[in-house]
Amino acid sequence: QVQxxxxxGGLVQPGGSLTLSCTxxxxxxxxxxxxxxRQAPGSKRELIAAxxxxxxxxxxxxxxxxxxxxxxxxxxxxxxxxxNDLMPEDSGTYxxxxxxxxxxxxxxxxxxxx
Numbered sequence: 001q002v003q004x005x006x007x008x009g010g011l012v013q014p015g016g017s018l019t020l021s022c023t024x025x026x027x028x029x030x031x032x033x034x035x036x037x038r039q040a041p042g043s044k045r046e047l048i049a050a051x052x053x054x055x056x057x058x059x060x061x062x063x064x065x066x067x068x069x070x071x072x073x074x075x076x077x078x079x080x081x082x083x084n085d086l087m088p089e090d091s092g093t094y095x096x097x098x099x100x101x102x103x104x105x106x107x108x109x110x111x112x113x114x
Contacts (some may be wrong), residue, residue: 003024003026004023004098006095009094009109009110010111013112018086021079021080022081024096033050033051034082034097036070036095038090039092040081043092046061058070069082083110085109088112088113091113092109093109094108
């Protein structure tokens with residue numbers, strides 16, 4: 001049974017930083033591309049970052065590139081999203097996903113506001 005558990009969200013001021021974590025189980029984590037997605041209220045879930053199993057390839061959406069960094073620790077079955085210089089438009093629920101696996105966690109809420 002695939003499980004994805006996101007954590008690390010919270011309330012942060014503009015310009016601040018947060019690090020999100022997602023711990024996975026139920027599949028071979030080390031060989032699976034992992035993604036982070038964001039869903040703003042009233043919007044579709046959008047892919048913002050991805051990393052391959054060996055951490056040799058990362059991809060970012062244009063609006064987070066240069067501010068966010070995706071990484072992973074295969075020994076801990078965990079993928080991270082370091083978010084810097086946060087802006088109000090980064091607010092939303094953040095989810096991780098495993099490539100080609102139809103499973104979702106509960107997400108973690110990020111609110112960027114004064």
